[in-house]
Amino acid sequence: NRADLEAAKRLAKRLFNLDGFRKCDIARHLSKNNEFSRMVAEEYLGYFNFAEQTLDQSLRTFLLEFALMGETQERERVLAHFSRRYLHCNPLLTLSEDSIHTLTCALMLLNTDLHGQNVGKRMSCTQFIGNLEGLNSGQDFHKELLKALYNSIKNEKLQWTIDEEELRKSFSELGERRGDDSSSRGMKHTASGIVPASGALLYKTGFLVRKAHADCDGKRTPRGKRGWKTFYAVLKGLILYLQKGEYRPDKQLSDEDLKNAVSIHHSLAIRATDYHKRPNVFYLLTPRAMQSWITRINTVAAMFSAPPLPAAIGSQKKFSRPLLPGSASKLSQEEQVQAHEARFHATSAELAELRSYPPDRKVKGRELEEYRLREEYLEFEKTRYETYSMLLRAKQRCGDDDLSVFEAMLLEEGSLQRARSSPTLQESSLISSARDAPSQRHSYRQAVRK
Numbered sequence: 001n002r003a004d005l006e007a008a009k010r011l012a013k014r015l016f017n018l019d020g021f022r023k024c025d026i027a028r029h030l031s032k033n034n035e036f037s038r039m040v041a042e043e044y045l046g047y048f049n050f051a052e053q054t055l056d057q058s059l060r061t062f063l064l065e066f067a068l069m070g071e072t073q074e075r076e077r078v079l080a081h082f083s084r085r086y087l088h089c090n091p092l093l094t095l096s097e098d099s100i101h102t103l104t105c106a107l108m109l110l111n112t113d114l115h116g117q118n119v120g121k122r123m124s125c126t127q128f129i130g131n132l133e134g135l136n137s138g139q140d141f142h143k144e145l146l147k148a149l150y151n152s153i154k155n156e157k158l159q160w161t162i163d164e165e166e167l168r169k170s171f172s173e174l175g176e177r178r179g180d181d182s183s184s185r186g187m188k189h190t191a192s193g194i195v196p197a198s199g200a201l202l203y204k205t206g207f208l209v210r211k212a213h214a215d216c217d218g219k220r221t222p223r224g225k226r227g228w229k230t231f232y233a234v235l236k237g238l239i240l241y242l243q244k245g246e247y248r249p250d251k252q253l254s255d256e257d258l259k260n261a262v263s264i265h266h267s268l269a270i271r272a273t274d275y276h277k278r279p280n281v282f283y284l285l286t287p288r289a290m291q292s293w294i295t296r297i298n299t300v301a302a303m304f305s306a307p308p309l310p311a312a313i314g315s316q317k318k319f320s321r322p323l324l325p326g327s328a329s330k331l332s333q334e335e336q337v338q339a340h341e342a343r344f345h346a347t348s349a350e351l352a353e354l355r356s357y358p359p360d361r362k363v364k365g366r367e368l369e370e371y372r373l374r375e376e377y378l379e380f381e382k383t384r385y386e387t388y389s390m391l392l393r394a395k396q397r398c399g400d401d402d403l404s405v406f407e408a409m410l411l412e413e414g415s416l417q418r419a420r421s422s423p424t425l426q427e428s429s430l431i432s433s434a435r436d437a438p439s440q441r442h443s444y445r446q447a448v449r450k
Contacts, residue, residue: 004036012043016065023161026066030081031074041078045085055103056152058086063160079104099136106132107153115157121369125150203403204235204296210242228278231260235296238265238304238328266305266324268384269294295407299395302388304328307339321377337392344385351378 013019015026030041048065050058062082068075083101087093093100106128113123123131129146211228212221231242242260271294272281282294306329308322329336359371394413398406 005039008036008039009043012040012046015040015044016047023065024067024069027069027074027078031070031077033073033077038081041081042084045081048085048089050086050089052090054148054152055086055100056107056149056158058082058089059104059107060158063158065161067161076105079108096137099141102132102135103141103149107149107158110150110153111158114154121366202234202236203300204233204293206233206293207231208233208242208293233293235264235300238263238300240264240297264297264301265326265328266308266384267297267301268380268387269297292407295391295410296403298387299391299403299406302340302391303333303336305388306330307343333392333396337389337396340385340388340392344382344389347378347382347385351375351382354378 011029015021015029026044030037030044048058048062050061053061059082068078070078080101083104084097086104087095087097087100095103110123110128125147128150129141129143132141132146134140207230209228209230211226213226231244234241234243240262241257242262243257270283271291272283275281306325306327308324310322329339331339354371354375359368394410395406398409400406
């Protein structure tokens with residue numbers, strides 16, 4: 001009715017102008033499966049003019065205005081509204097609304113395949129065209145159109161808005177995780193649970209010089225932006241903040257601080273023995289000062305990294321990595337170290353079994369690539385869990401929650417040196433190196449040298 005239409009117009013205007021709403025709020029008002037939500041979506045899309053734009057150009061413009069969130073069906077409804085608006089702005093197109101929607105969803109999937117963190121070969125242009133055969137109202141799409149869309153996504157990934165408040169919240173949740181009961185001093189109990197009295201636990205601070213080899217999406221950092229930059233590093237909870245100025249507890253995190261922040265969840269820091277241009281360089285997989293940072297990062301990661309979830313199961317016989325939880329571990333200290341030791345033994349056995357049946361020398365292509373990827377992954381995981389287990393057992397022997405005391409004990413025992421089984425990363429790995437300074441986004445597409 002007219003009242004609902006007027007209400008939909010008012011809500012759409014407020015959503016577009018972010019009047020009382022954040023970018024992460026928009027999608028849920030557009031994606032519901034009811035008439036009012038469809039009216040809101042139609043009015044909201046009315047603020048976009050996609051006339052004389054290619055489909056990928058319009059999609060890029062659309063995705064930058066809000067955070068596309070929700071379940072798969074909800075996001076698909078939002079993209080259906082986009083497809084309808086695109087056709088309305090370009091009435092001379094020979095494509096139907098369903099065909100445009102099919103292409104839009106195909107571009108989203110292609111973007112994930114080409115630029116995501118998945119393992120294996122990327123989709124080729126021929127495969128992309130083949131996947132869309134007969135989906136243009138029973139006909140084929142023009143190959144030149146599909147080639148142009150494929151090259152556009154390949155050369156420049158689709159970017160969409162990430163709400164800053166949600167990003168702060170996710171960092172806060174990782175940063176404020178305390179771990180076992182022995183670290184609960186200075187905390188107050190409420191009816192809803194435990195609340196840190198003074199924020200996240202601070203583990204280490206100091207000046208580091210960082211050099212980024214790859215961006216968080218896995219692409220190589222442009223040469224002009226790979227220079228060494230000095231930051232004041234703050235290891236707070238499971239987050240390594242790289243700030244321009246010295247740390248102040250009362251200082252609000254800036255957008256630049258959030259951009260440079262690194263989650264060390266499930267990570268492993270190792271000395272960069274293959275880098276010789278500068279001294280004291282180490283890799284973070286996302287003299288004594290360097291070893292102190294490596295030990296501190298690995299210890300915190302060992303304390304809070306949650307056990308992995310089972311890998312996805314598909315109809316194809318393809319290697320899939322286990323899923324790494326985003327939340328911190330809720331296990332006690334003893335349960336945590338037992339979980340790491342169990343994963344170390346399981347990974348070692350799996351690696352030994354894999355190597356006992358190497359592929360035939362005549363085997364080439366996908367089968368050989370699958371074997372290599374699995375071997376590299378298992379080698380890395382074996383080293384990671386071996387390091388985690390060693391550090392947590394040593395921490396139990398120390399009996400002191402102060403990590404400085406723990407490090408001093410390790411130095412006396414000579415245990416800070418890197419294990420012989422620790423991997424050395426290839427230069428093409430998706431890593432960042434640093435002079436006394438780490439940085440790497442959450443990614444395990446690493447390659448271990450033989």
